[in-house]
Amino acid sequence: MPIAQNLNRRALLKMAGGLGAALLTGCDQLTQDQTVRRILGAANPVDQTVQRALGPNALAAEFDEADLSPKFRPNGSTDPDNAAYQAAAGQGFSDWRLNVTGLVGRPAQFSLADLRALPSRTQITRHDCVEGWSCIGKWSGTRLSALLEKTDLKPTARYIVFHCADALPSGDFSPPVPYYESIDLNDAWHEQTILAYEMNGQDLPVAHGAPLRLRVERQLGYKHAKYVMAIEAVESFANIGGGNGSYWADNGYSWYAGI
Amino acid sequence: MPQPSPKLLIRRHSAVTRVTHWVNALCLAVLLMSGLQIFNAHPALYWGNISTFDNPLALIGPFPGWATLPSYQDLASGRLWHFFFAWLLVINGAVYLLASLVSRHLSRDLLPTRAELAHVGQAIREHIRLRFPQGEEARRYNVLQQLAYLAVIVVLVPLVIVTGLCMSPRLNADFQWLPALFGGRQSARTVHFLAASGLLAFFIVHVAMVLASGFWNNLRSMITGRYAIETGDGHADRAKS
Numbered sequence: 001m002p003i004a005q006n007l008n009r010r011a012l013l014k015m016a017g018g019l020g021a022a023l024l025t026g027c028d029q030l031t032q033d034q035t036v037r038r039i040l041g042a043a044n045p046v047d048q049t050v051q052r053a054l055g056p057n058a059l060a061a062e063f064d065e066a067d068l069s070p071k072f073r074p075n076g077s078t079d080p081d082n083a084a085y086q087a088a089a090g091q092g093f094s095d096w097r098l099n100v101t102g103l104v105g106r107p108a109q110f111s112l113a114d115l116r117a118l119p120s121r122t123q124i125t126r127h128d129c130v131e132g133w134s135c136i137g138k139w140s141g142t143r144l145s146a147l148l149e150k151t152d153l154k155p156t157a158r159y160i161v162f163h164c165a166d167a168l169p170s171g172d173f174s175p176p177v178p179y180y181e182s183i184d185l186n187d188a189w190h191e192q193t194i195l196a197y198e199m200n201g202q203d204l205p206v207a208h209g210a211p212l213r214l215r216v217e218r219q220l221g222y223k224h225a226k227y228v229m230a231i232e233a234v235e236s237f238a239n240i241g242g243g244n245g246s247y248w249a250d251n252g253y254s255w256y257a258g259i
Numbered sequence: 260m261p262q263p264s265p266k267l268l269i270r271r272h273s274a275v276t277r278v279t280h281w282v283n284a285l286c287l288a289v290l291l292m293s294g295l296q297i298f299n300a301h302p303a304l305y306w307g308n309i310s311t312f313d314n315p316l317a318l319i320g321p322f323p324g325w326a327t328l329p330s331y332q333d334l335a336s337g338r339l340w341h342f343f344f345a346w347l348l349v350i351n352g353a354v355y356l357l358a359s360l361v362s363r364h365l366s367r368d369l370l371p372t373r374a375e376l377a378h379v380g381q382a383i384r385e386h387i388r389l390r391f392p393q394g395e396e397a398r399r400y401n402v403l404q405q406l407a408y409l410a411v412i413v414v415l416v417p418l419v420i421v422t423g424l425c426m427s428p429r430l431n432a433d434f435q436w437l438p439a440l441f442g443g444r445q446s447a448r449t450v451h452f453l454a455a456s457g458l459l460a461f462f463i464v465h466v467a468m469v470l471a472s473g474f475w476n477n478l479r480s481m482i483t484g485r486y487a488i489e490t491g492d493g494h495a496d497r498a499k500s
Binding site: 020028031032037039040041043044051052054055059060063067069071128129131132133135217220251252253259 | 297300301303305308310312328329330331333334335336338339343345346426431433434444445
């Protein structure tokens with residue numbers, strides 16, 4: 001303690017400042033360490049297990065027309081820079097087809113009219129962006145379960161992958177990579193999981209993912225893939241994209257976005 | 260240790276209190292800084308269920324790099340830190356609460372008696388003059404300590420945890436009443452921010468009081484458990500405390 005008494009206030013402040021700066025740099029290095037990231041990321045599957053155990057078949061809250069957001073913010077891609085997509089959009093997606101492939105007994109292509117003829121669902125739900133904001137919108141679309149029944153999903157399938165028309169950056173100097181997303185069967189068979197072709201009673205706008213966007217209401221906004229062009233049933237997503245199951249999971253975000 | 264006045268080393272804090280105190284301090288520091296990182300992804304607060312972008316409740320920040328974890332903008336990494344240490348905070352808090360209920364630490368040391376509550380006004384006046392209980396009176400937490408610690412343990416930390424759970428879309432489905440408790444998810448986010456601000460305010464006052472009432476003695480008591488009190492007439496030799 002005598003040593004302590006000799007320390008004057010300025011030295012203490014200096015020490016605290018130096019310690020603070022060292023801590024900040026140290027924390028940034030820890031953040032970039034792959035082992036640390038793996039340990040921190042280990043919380044995510046725990047969240048998934050606990051959250052699902054607490055309400056295996058829970059429905060996301062549904063709202064009234066009066067609750068609709070006057071301005072629903074579009075996020076991520078808002079107009080894919082993709083010639084084939086732009087051509088399809090120019091024709092109102094009349095020649096557009098959704099490809100269903102992979103571990104299904106009857107691979108098939110669906111026009112928008114085909115999709116509209118399948119069992120549908122309309123829901124007014126809150127969209128929670130990973131950034132922190134929320135908007136309420138009304139979505140109508142084909143139940144994913146109906147599509148999986150129609151194409152006869154095989155028992156070996158564990159994930160449904162959504163391949164999209166948009167591309168996003170993959171690091172500072174690389175060309176953009178195609179956006180993709182995946183969900184497991186827990187969400188795929190869920191009553192509120194739909195492929196929306198309408199938003200707020202109108203054809204889905206381009207900014208919100210025309211002609212088709214996934215709604216997986218019990219997860220954050222980034223799971224709700226826009227511009228869905230093809231659906232692939234797989235046993236593992238190890239060989240798709242960066243191998244983590246989605247564009248955002250390949251870029252450091254958690255695959256499970258229920259939190 | 261040459262001391263001019265006789266001092267008595269008492270056992271101030273149990274091992275559980277000491278260990279959970281420092282784990283809690285680490286958790287709150289990481290959660291606050293990673294929380295500011297997450298907040299910076301959309302530095303605005305709203306009331307109700309949705310974000311009224313043109314009419315926010317408050318526009319705050321963005322917070323500078325020295326206050327966030329990591330120091331550069333990286334929402335994905337902020338979330339990694341936040342959700343790992345949130346579990347640690349909850350587990351650590353549960354250990355503390357259970358042990359403190361069993362050992363009666365909560366009822367014996369933290370719950371103020373009627374007589375202690377009657378002296379709140381006097382205690383505030385003495386704290387403002389930086390006069391702290393000495394001698395026999397320093398064996399127990401004073402009433403302001405009791406109230407401040409209880410506010411953290413039974414109000415602020417539970418509130419920050421519950422409002423944090425309201426941010427999860429899956430938990431919102433599992434328990435639809437959860438965000439409704441606070442008037443909607445965006446209200447819950449605002450209350451989460453306010454509760455975290457309350458914890459920061461507590462931290463600032465807590466550290467100031469630790470410094471003012473005998474830094475090394477307080478620090479030692481939270482490390483080894485031993486706390487020195489004056490013996491004899493109970494008058495303070497404050498220069499040495």
